[in-house]
Amino acid sequence: MAQVTATTTASIAAPANEVFAALADYEKVRPEILPANFRDYRVDAGGQGAGTVVHWVLQATEKRSRDVLADITVAGDRITETDKNSTMVTTYTVTSVGDSAQVEVVTTWKGAGGIGGFFEKTFAPKGLDRIYTEVLNNLRARLEK
Numbered sequence: 821m822a823q824v825t826a827t828t829t830a831s832i833a834a835p836a837n838e839v840f841a842a843l844a845d846y847e848k849v850r851p852e853i854l855p856a857n858f859r860d861y862r863v864d865a866g867g868q869g870a871g872t873v874v875h876w877v878l879q880a881t882e883k884r885s886r887d888v889l890a891d892i893t894v895a896g897d898r899i900t901e902t903d904k905n906s907t908m909v910t911t912y913t914v915t916s917v918g919d920s921a922q923v924e925v926v927t928t929w930k931g932a933g934g935i936g937g938f939f940e941k942t943f944a945p946k947g948l949d950r951i952y953t954e955v956l957n958n959l960r961a962r963l964e965k
Contacts, residue, residue: 822930823929824929825928826948827949828948829922830922830923830960832920832959833960834965835916835919836915847863849959849962850874856879857954859877860875861874869892874892876888890904897915898913906929909929910925912925923959
């Protein structure tokens, strides 16, 4: 099994603290900015930042989906979603750049071995980049004035 990593970045013309607060709001903001790839979204505990437990089905492709039950932790400028059902971990890092924010989304997991693992490592990061670019574009549309 090889480590697979997908990274997406975006600049958002809003203060970093507002961007961070919006990303940490799993109750109201997250359901509004998630694209159709996130199905069956629900908050099981909390809803605001650390201590939140959230569920969704990530429909990566027509045939590939992942049932995610994520524990949310917050440390400094990072929000981390750790999937209880797999090795997948997604981290949002929000940094201030003048009056704007830079957001980096990094998702890692232990991929399959063999030829299947080769294809997963080659194509899955591109698919996740497309999905998280849409999430960040939706967040940008919500926050930029």
